[in-house]
Amino acid sequence: MALNKYMHPRNKYKNNPPDFATLAKKYPDFAQYVTYNKSETRGFINFKDPEAMRCLTCTLLKEDFGLEVEIPNDRLIPTLPLRLNYIHWIEDLLQGMGEGTKGAGDSGKVTGIDIGAGACCIYPLLGCTLNGWNFLATEVDPTSYTYAVNNVSRNSKQDNITVKHVQRDEGLLKVLDEDESYFDFCMCNPPFYANDMEAQGLLPDRGPERPLPSSISTASEAERVASGGEVGHVGRIIEESLQLQKKIGFYTSMLGKKSSLKPLKEMLKKNGIENFACTEFCQGRTMRWGIVWTFYQNCTLPTSPLQKKKSKPPIKTVVPEKYLQHLMKDAAQTGGMQNTRVQLVSSAIKQMLGELQVPFQECAPASPDLGISLTLTPTENTWIHNRKRRRQKSREGKEGQKPAEQPLMLQFDTVEQKEPMAEHPTPNMDEEKMEHDGSHVGEGGMSVKGEDGDSKKMDTSDGAANGGTSPGKRGASEVLGSEELLFKACLSISMIDTGIIMEMAWLEGKDKDGMNQLVCYLKSQFNKV
Incomplete structure (x- = not known):
């Protein structure tokens, strides 16, 4: 009875299953299919006996709905x-x-x-x-x-x-x-x-975890x-x-x-x-x-x-102190020491996302010094084979060829220049596995837009922390208007007692593996210095 709790709330049998012992006393035709426990207080029937199933359906229809039906032996028993x-x-x-x-x-x-x-x-x-x-x-x-x-x-x-x-x-x-x-x-x-x-049943149509x-x-x-x-x-x-x-x-x-x-x-x-x-x-x-x-x-x-999905905690990553020191050293050389540690990490992550052509939109923070939040809306997985593309670009450079200039995220008007990427396959779920994420419910319909209903521009510059935007950047609603969304996630960078933490929280979409891979990619960039 593992799934009964998910029966429709108005279903009369949800919290009141049929009492076979009581029904057997009232309906002699049904009584012949009922067996009892030792105290004869609880009745059971064999659900693999078609005659018992047929009699059960007819008995319940008469008892609970006042309906009398006849079901032939060689037809479906509802x-x-x-x-x-x-x-x-x-x-x-x-x-x-x-x-x-x-x-x-x-x-x-x-x-x-x-x-x-x-x-x-x-x-x-x-x-x-x-x-x-x-x-x-x-x-x-x-x-x-x-x-x-x-x-x-x-x-x-x-x-x-x-x-x-x-x-x-x-x-x-x-x-x-x-x-x-x-x-x-x-x-x-x-x-x-x-x-x-x-x-x-001669062809496989159920997963290994699904019971007979x-x-x-x-x-x-x-x-x-x-x-x-x-x-x-x-x-x-x-x-x-x-x-x-x-x-x-x-x-x-x-x-x-x-x-x-x-x-x-x-x-x-x-x-x-x-x-x-x-x-x-x-x-x-x-x-x-x-x-x-x-x-x-x-x-x-x-x-x-x-x-109603079980809320899963975001993926948390502590930014390594070595990486922070690397950013601060670069900032000292370029005159960017006025930026806080949060702003430095935020600018670095925005640059990585721009190189990956991952569209994002910055949410206006209460305090840019203490935390920054980005909404990511990628439409293709550009990070899973990024190393392979870099090696190819390096080989072209060594051969004396001028590598093709890759458009940054600010140049989405030249989408046709992007290199097609192999999509990461999403594993199939077993047909009756109960870990539902709700992706198959309530879909369809409305295009996703920004909070004010309009297409919002996004920015990778430090000035975006104050709500500024740069021309040419696509908002989430623009992305979804022409391409299918892989996932929508919230990436936040905040200050904690022990340093800087990056969090990635799933919002919606179809590729959770892709989001996890992006987190791994960003972590690998932290550890390269």
Whole structure:
């Protein structure tokens, strides 16, 4: 039950798991699958027994929601707590929709689309029962379609839920071709796998740290396999949404693999869809992921519970006394002794950043003598192979060739002169590893700007300590306007009792390794004198 604490806060099973012993006393059909501890006060079921799982879902739907359903033996058995997480997430999304998002002629009744309702028709039945929503539910499989229609009729929900049989190649465009209605949302639990070998576990699709499934799957081929797997399935919904646009308030899907998030987010960005977000659905030892996007810019997409990152302390480095003496000696020779030790170190670090072409912006300090803070916004890793470039430049000099003049950070108008650098690969995280940094949540959308919303210039000169800037230097918002941000970090230099300390604190981005490498590079420069 390690992940239950991350269940949606309104999920009724979060702090109140089903009592199998009590249910067994009330429902004889369920009792046959329950075993007990020695005192017979606590019941257990075998989650790898499909009959027990089927009976559990039917029993919980009847006990907690007053719903009676029939699920065939060879079709997917929905786990109720996980489905509730999705429904509650949809509720949160609806709360963030602005007043101007409803389509013309909308009746005010929330209406959603369930793509692939399944035999149980679980999402429409839960959404209708809990919130009074209307649904258009589509289903490809003839057997699942028949069961879904019967389950809707069995619970007298025909006026709220319409189940439509569609062909496998029919998407939203075909389904909504002659329907002028506005839909508040669409939802989908797509087939996770691209082929039978992957579905049967014959291809590696989980990391070594990820445990084997604790429950059984009875899903049919249509429920397990789709062309391109879940990325291909959701990708087709993204493509159709480009044409449907605001006919649907927001588009959502559940995902079975964390690795599917990255290509789908890249697809959204590539197609200019800026307002999107991701979340997690947790139950027991199972985690699933959710993705949402919308063409409405006036709605706020909620963040997930796992977005709240554990604050990690900044990386601290004490500037060596030998390096300080070196700077002071140079300052004495150049007439710069009026600068404080903090200002000397700050000027040296700014010079290093300029040589590396790392854009930065200086925050106005309370006291430049005691501390200076820089916000770094690099768009490429120029420090990992810096030694190799210096050796090449030295060889060219020895051969009598005039080395090509490298543009400093003040010359960003000649970006095409920069030497392309190999990006440092970011290691993949295991799909269910719990050390989330929140990078996959709440993304998309807004370009990052300075505090006043404008592009700010930056400076490497000592005068910047007083808030001055130099022409030609790019601020963070200018950088992000044309290039993808590697990371955003705060570098500070301050005075302590034992000397000068440099701190690097992560703010956001995608390459934490790159930030750590930059710290190592700066430390190596301190130790060279």
